Amino acid sequence: MRWSLKQNPDPEIVQHLITSLNVTPLIANLLAQRGIATFNQAKKFFRPELEDLCNPYLMKDMDKAVTRIEKAILTNERILVFGDYDVDGTTAVALMSSYLKSFYPDVDTYIPDRYAEGYGISNQGIDYAEDNGITLIIALDCGIKSIDKIEYATQKGIDFVICDHHLPGDEVPNAVAVLDPKQKDCNYPFKELCGCGVGFKLIQALAANREETIEDLIPYLDLVATAIAADIVPIVDENRILAYYGLQVINSNPRPGILAMKKQFAIKEFTITDVVFKIAPRINAAGRIKHGNYAVRLLTEFDLDEAIEFAKEIDEFNMNRRVLDQQITEEALNQIIENNEENTFSSVVYHESWHKGVIGIVASRLIETYYRPTLVFTKSGDYLAASARSVKGFDVYQALEKCSEHIIQFGGHMYAAGLTIKDSEYENFKSKFEEVVKSTICEEQQTEEIEIDAVVNFDDFDEKTLRILKQFEPHGPGNMTPVFLTPNVFDTGNAQCIGKNNEHLRMFVKQNNSKPFPAIAFKKGEMLNATKNLKLMNMVYSLSENQWKDNVTIQLQVKDFVVN
Template structure:
């Protein structure tokens, strides 16, 4: 892997912040790297406060949305809460419907079928609303580009409120209200809310009419934190505040559905990473394998025994999902080998039997072996559908755009996309996509890069520094877990393989006369004999906590190392 040291910080800003906060150079450097250069910014970073959340009425159309919902409540209209089938969508639907159910019995939910309806607002969902006499639909985590669908609903006398966080197109749907901070004419100060976050702003605004403060709504933040973690949005500004307090709810008094998921793990305190890797795949598995409704049922359930039953079902979906993506990944890797495509610039694979719900995961898995832009195709009705994943720095959406003559439709962003193609166009597209990537992808992007925040001596890892580093959590985009480089490290002679097949490497490492630190290097178990003989190495790692029963210990999570 390529190592790149982040040396672009303003050293004057570091020195100034060091003096203002009375912290060491390492802490000040890490803060400045994250755009924090003043005492006030540092206070807001280290001491998140609900009082720093923005007024929800700063969001364009919030007044219209609240007015229309209040009118529906007053007139006892039926309200349908509609959302996407992923974690952000299902948590948002659970949040908004749970709040509205405290005000009315005329509330129901709708999650589209991933395979029959696809992503976003669907005609089938609107027909369901008409058949069941819903006059208002609140769409969460989708809708910002559903111009024709909103027109279709209008013709049936159904109003829409859209709560989305995706980038709008040139035209905005003609809904009663469109809540999306990314609209050009929306002056809301924070632009990076997830769909569930926009849903929370909506209930914040509704709560104001009932003399409810943000503190009265804190119990909903376990859902918001789960969505923030799963949707990989920046953990800055409002998202940091919502995630901070949401994690407190998850760890102290989560709703029964999340408590049921938690009970599968002997972890005393969940971090944002735990939410990403333990909650999110299970909640997502419902929509991938069966239906997103199962996730909403779990997240909306208030009886723990029933929630445990729902969690058991979702566990089974997730186990099936894991089996599927493992099996398909093996088949896809074999296909690459059989086709003599090991040295290609891209991985493009296809099998009509592959499960559409896991092809995005498989694309990510393939990149772990063949680090390059990857597309996984399967049969979908009369066409082929694919999920695309990219590598750091390469815009796969642009590459697809260059090949769009072969595609029926495509959408997405720089690192992930989806597309539909006719089967007869697949060979031509595959050849064209390979040519485009080969010609446009710079050589340095063909190798994964590790961005190193700072060079660190082990002797500088004192208790105060570790305590402050802990307060950098929750981590996520734009506030990633700091990565350090420590040179001239050696194992004390106790290195060993770890895991069922000794695939991981456990070490106890020192630098000069420092105390030893436990370190784990995933997937490096084959190197344990080489590390045992006190060979000096340069170690790139992040700090993590290893929880075993009630004991929590510091552990270095190794990203990469090389021998001196």
């Protein structure tokens, strides 16, 4: 594991922030690293305001989308809300359908089957619309490249409003309206909305047209915050505002479906991290193991008792997903060892029985052991399908392009992709992919990097500083949880291994005469003996809150440490 210290920001900006905000150099440095240079920028960062959300009508085609939906309502057309089967898609469908149904009853929902239909708008979904007399489809978190599907719908007399956030191709579908801030000719100022976020802008525009205010839409923000967290979009600008208020809804007055999932955990206040690791996997598990409709049903249920039953069902899907994930990861790791591939530049593994719904998760798990670009294949009909995951700085999509002679189709982005190949091409592809990675990956990309925000002493964490650091939340891309390095730390003698297999290390650490901090080092149990006899360590960590019943304590979440 490689440690790197972030560059110091402009000292003039840091000094200005120290003076204007009356904060410590540590806080000023952290703010400056996040692009905050003035008092007003800091105010917007610490006190997000709903009134700072952009006018939804700045988005290209928003007026067309609202006009077409209002026409459908006026003329009693049936509307179908269509979305992808992951968290972003299912929350977006729940958001749009529940808003429309609050004043118009003739609204249906459709989530494609992950295995029978695949990602995005499907002919089956369009046929469903035709068979049920539906003349308008609102597509969320998909559609920006569905040119042929929109043409197919048009021939059947079905209109489309597309709400997407993925990069468009050279041509966009011929829909009634295409809402996607990433379109080159779209002047919407914030480009990093998730699919549910684009859906929220549409209901914001519909609400304005109906003389409702932004405050009327706050109850929908638990869904938007969940999608922002799960889709790993930058939590800056509008996303920070939406996530900030969405978390408040999740913690104070969430919809019954989210409350039902929360009830399974003894956590007083959910953070964005809790949403990522506790709520999002359960919503995702529906589409991975059974069907995304289960997630939509949970998220749109208004009776808490019913929602609790739905949540139990989805929790079972998630438990099944975890069992599959662990089992397949173990089999994949054994395959790498059996093939003597521990020291290759890439990991490519395959078994025909592996569950297609979890191979992306397994690819990420393998990277935790072998830090390198990874593909996990399984049988999918007449072909082999794979999920690809990458490491920091390495573009797996470009690597796949260089292997295209062995691939039927592929798609994705720099760090994650999916592909399909013929069974007979597996060995050829595997050999070519290894060759491409070996010739293009840099030495520094082969070692996991920890970026450190600041070198600090424990004495720097007084109550005011800890209180301000808490206000840096919600964290995510663009505002990651600060990572600190503290030198010459020692365990007080109470270190112990914890966890089912004693794989984690719990310590109580001090620096000089500071107060002791509890510290947890996940998957570092084998380092227990290295901490003995007051040995001095350099420790890299982030701060987290440990909630137990009604007690909340600050603990260090240790990323790495070395004994001096």
